[in-house]
Amino acid sequence: MDGLPREELDTVRLRLRAPAPGDVDDLVAAGRAAGATGSGGVVGGRAGMADAARARAFVDVEAPARWATGGAVFVVADRDTDRLLGCVELDRYVAPLAQAEAGYWLAPWALGKGFGAEAVAALTDWALHHGLARLELRAAPADAQRQRVALAAGYRREGILRGAGAGAGPDGPRHDLVLWARLTGDPDGPTPRLLPDLPGGELSDGVVALHPLDPSDADDAYAVLRLPEVYESSVPPVAPTRTQVRESCETAQSQWLAGAAARLTVRDAPSDRYAGEIVLHYTEPVTASAMLGYHLAPAWRGRGFATRAVRLLAGWAFDHVRLARLYAGADVRNTASQAVLERAGFRRVGRELSRRPGAGGGRVDDVLYELVAAPT
Secondary structure (H helix, E strand, C coil): CCCCCCCCEECCCEEEECCCHHHHHHHHHHHHCCCCEEECCCHHHHHHHCCHHHHHHHHHHHHHHHHHCCCEEEEEEECCCCCEEEEEEEEEEEHHHCEEEEEEEECHHHCCCCHHHHHHHHHHHHHHHCCCCEEEEEECCCCHHHHHHHHHCCCEEEEEEEEEEECCCCCCCEEEEEEEEEECCCCCCCCCCCCCCCHHHCEECCCEEEEECCHHHHHHHHHHHCCHHHHCCCCCCCCCCHHHHHHHHHCHHHHHHHCCEEEEEEEECCCCEEEEEEEEEEEEHHHCEEEEEEEECHHHCCCCHHHHHHHHHHHHHHHHHCCCEEEEEEECCCHHHHHHHHHCCCEEEEEEEEEEECCCCCEEEEEEEEEECCCC
8 A cells, every 4th residue: 555645535514635724723723622522643632733833833744744654634624614623634554454543633613513423434434445454443431422433433342452542741641542443344334333322312201310321420429339238239249439430420421332331320300310320231232131230329219219210221221222131130138129120020030049249258149030022
């Protein structure tokens, strides 16, 4: 492969073109704005373009240098007005492997319109057409929007790169990155998801509402997860730290997009107050089986909230995820949890011996419940 051709790419709404002197003002405005999102090599340094000299260096020196080393840099522009909306790039080009890393950022005035996915998909299709065999896209686990862009552009999640990201400066803290990739021969279009978004962003019966867990729930979640009757039923049966709870809330959307788990808060629908959590662990995609778990804050127990939450999530799991079977376990001594499952329509199928580690050592038996989808 002798290098990628320097040409313009058009999509339905966008034009991917070379950076130009007329982009300097918008580059500076985007660099100064906290709302610019995305990451990557040269274009990931958009925060450093907060003055005209730095922006001109990007246009005149850095972008051409990227092309000279086998990569590519495009301004993402409005196809009708030609105004800069962001940038996309190919970086870390490895010629013997015919692979590179895709990166992007969007200016604040371009957010929330699907431009990131449209631009990255166009860049990816073009690069694969011109001889690259593999493109990677990396995202911080808490950066759900970037992972949504990867899915929309046809990338598949491959795993976690431990400590692959670093903060500013030589001594900046390291952090994990989620690795996404798209190969020649992968299907066109967005990558199918195992766990779709909730219709309208929530599930509700008017009394209880289920919302996806997010970072704003960290304080409420920590207060409940520190209760002995909650953490002693968890695996492991140990009280989490505040940092662990915060990170769990920050990465809940990443788990959802990966198809691993749908974690939701249980809320009082009229007041939107936090009442607890419920989770669907997609443990067996091959058999379309998943496991449910839930807990409530003390103030909301005894009101039927857990039963309502289980019914809501089970309905979504069968109707939208297309699961065939849900199962849940309850400590043999936890008759209240067993009653919740039975009221929600689950059937007791047996006892699992030594199912979980116990809080005081030893092992704990669970009662196994299951609910199957109605025949079609």
